[in-house]
Amino acid sequence: MFIGHRLQFALATTVQARSETVADNVNSRWNGQFSCYDLVAKTVLRPRSVVRVGDIAIGGDEFIVMAGPCAVESERQVLDTAMSVAMAGARILRGGAYKPRSSPYSFQGMGVEGLKILSKAREVTGLAIITEVMSETDVELVAEYADIMQVGARSMENFSLLERLGTCGRPVLLKRGMTATLEDLLRSAQFIVSSGNPDVILCERGIRTFETATRNTFDVAAVPVLKTVSHLPVIVDPSHAVGVRALVPVLARAAVVVGADGLLVEVHPRPDKAFSDGEQSLTFDQFHSMMRDLDPYLGLRQQADRSFAAAGGFD
Numbered sequence: 001m002f003i004g005h006r007l008q009f010a011l012a013t014t015v016q017a018r019s020e021t022v023a024d025n026v027n028s029r030w031n032g033q034f035s036c037y038d039l040v041a042k043t044v045l046r047p048r049s050v051v052r053v054g055d056i057a058i059g060g061d062e063f064i065v066m067a068g069p070c071a072v073e074s075e076r077q078v079l080d081t082a083m084s085v086a087m088a089g090a091r092i093l094r095g096g097a098y099k100p101r102s103s104p105y106s107f108q109g110m111g112v113e114g115l116k117i118l119s120k121a122r123e124v125t126g127l128a129i130i131t132e133v134m135s136e137t138d139v140e141l142v143a144e145y146a147d148i149m150q151v152g153a154r155s156m157e158n159f160s161l162l163e164r165l166g167t168c169g170r171p172v173l174l175k176r177g178m179t180a181t182l183e184d185l186l187r188s189a190q191f192i193v194s195s196g197n198p199d200v201i202l203c204e205r206g207i208r209t210f211e212t213a214t215r216n217t218f219d220v221a222a223v224p225v226l227k228t229v230s231h232l233p234v235i236v237d238p239s240h241a242v243g244v245r246a247l248v249p250v251l252a253r254a255a256v257v258v259g260a261d262g263l264l265v266e267v268h269p270r271p272d273k274a275f276s277d278g279e280q281s282l283t284f285d286q287f288h289s290m291m292r293d294l295d296p297y298l299g300l301r302q303q304a305d306r307s308f309a310a311a312g313g314f315d
Contacts, residue, residue: 005093031162033183034229037190040200042231049231051171051199052129053147056091058171058201059233063283063298064262066092066130066235067117067287070277081267082121084284088291092148093118093127094264096276115145122147130264136164143168152239153205156188166195173201173264175237179210182222186230202226202234203264206241215243215280218251223258234259239266239280248282249290256297265290 026207035041050059058064062252067085072078072095082093097114118129130148133139133157142149149170155161156177165172172192176185181260189200204223206216218241226234238251268274268281283292 035185040189046231061262065090066094067267069268070266071096075117078117078121082125086125088288094130098298119145136161139164162191163195166197168213171199175203175205205237223260233261235262236260237264243280256273
């Protein structure tokens with residue numbers, strides 16, 4: 001255990017040391033706090049990256065919505081959800097086959113069988129698949145089924161996993177840890193890119209504060225800051241950010257207005273019967289309503305892009 005910890009620390013230290021040498025063309029704003037991560041920092045030569053999954057461009061002009069259940073529970077549940085969210089305009093189906101739970105008595109996921117169900121949903125609907133990978137030993141298996149590999153909040157600083165994802169051949173969605181700073185998040189992103197994978201998507205999913213009225217606190221300022229200092233796409237997970245179903249559409253609108261490139265939303269056919277996170281999962285009707293309500297706000301994204309350029313010193 002001690003040896004494994006020393007190895008992870010050594011890997012992290014290697015990336016940190018490498019990033020201390022800042023390229024001449026890296027933006028020097030923010031007192032070098034973020035620009036030291038030269039592989040993910042925004043520069044004049046690299047103002048924005050687009051991560052492509054088939055015909056989907058994340059970080060481009062289109063606002064990309066990823067939606068689906070927290071956990072894969074059955075084939076019927078996943079197929080019904082996939083068809084509903086696709087009809088509403090989602091481009092990517094989310095679903096957890098492996099679930100990192102805080103309690104050993106909670107549902108831990110269906111594993112390989114869950115991955116096969118997600119794959120069938122892709123065949124039926126044409127939606128791309130995003131699912132979480134929890135261990136470096138599972139990367140090869142999950143990559144056989146997933147179009148995007150998700151790193152959960154609890155795994156953001158699992159450096160053995162991040163290193164392995166550098167060679168997985170799939171884009172990686174990196175969630176911000178519950179107590180992580182933006183610098184911590186970009187350090188982990190730098191680690192993946194330096195390990196060989198440039199296709200990284202950042203995800204703001206709320207952070208743990210002293211507030212108890214909501215599950216987490218949505219750091220709305222994180223989105224424009226990340227869009228200002230990094231060329232990587234940024235999406236928002238409003239479901240985990242608030243943990244209250246009725247507030248998810250509100251936070252989704254806020255994400256659009258501050259310039260996010262997309263959303264990661266939990267949707268379930270019967271949230272009250274969900275094996276996990278039912279209280280923050282939208283019903284089909286609620287998801288369709290949320291998608292319609294986003295339309296008037298999407299025109300504001302170009303204004304946000306101009307603001308990021310000005311804040312970063314690029315206009």
